[in-house]
Amino acid sequence: MTALAECWAGRSGNGSMPLVIGGATACRPRNSLRQWPPAYSTNSISQSPRTLYTGINDDVTHLSLDYDPRFSTETDDITRAVFFGLGSDGTVSANRNSVKIVGENTPLHAQGYFVYDSRKAGSVTTSHVRFSPRPIKGSYLVHRANFVACHQFHFLERIDMLSMADPRGHVPLE
Secondary structure, three states: OOHHHHHHHHHHHOOOOOOOOEEEEOOOOOHHHHHOOOHHHHHHHHOOOOEEEEOOOOOOOOOOOOOOOOOOOOOOOEEEEEEEEOOOOHHHHHHHHHHHHHHHHHOOOOEEEEEEEOOOOOOOOEEEEEOOOOEEEEEEEEOOOOEEEOHHHHHOOOOOHHHHHHEEEEEEEE
């Protein structure tokens, strides 16, 4: 704000400074960032834009912006898959190999984003895999998968895997 105020005063004399809206966002997975721009836009064009908080449930000042967690910029021709495995069961390695094979041997662009605990062996692993006819820009988690796989049956009791599935997707159990 100080830099803007000093620059504005030097260029426009006493002209009124533009409205600046600031705020804070939560430390969340990168995929959440794709869902926030509509909330920012709606706030900035409202009659009374306010300091914004996104991804944070501000239960003190109630200034959090609502956002649609289902919002997506991905088109339907992108294959989006999520695989749940157990550290050291080979799920992550198999998915890395699949991404490499598809990316090198087909006209599709491939991307893998892998989430696992630092303990690796025995902990939950989640592989987020995309295949697209166009380049995939940015790495982010899949949140509307048209394929969800569970490689450990006991995860079904602990993890809400269907929340990641597109209603038109497939959920095979191995």
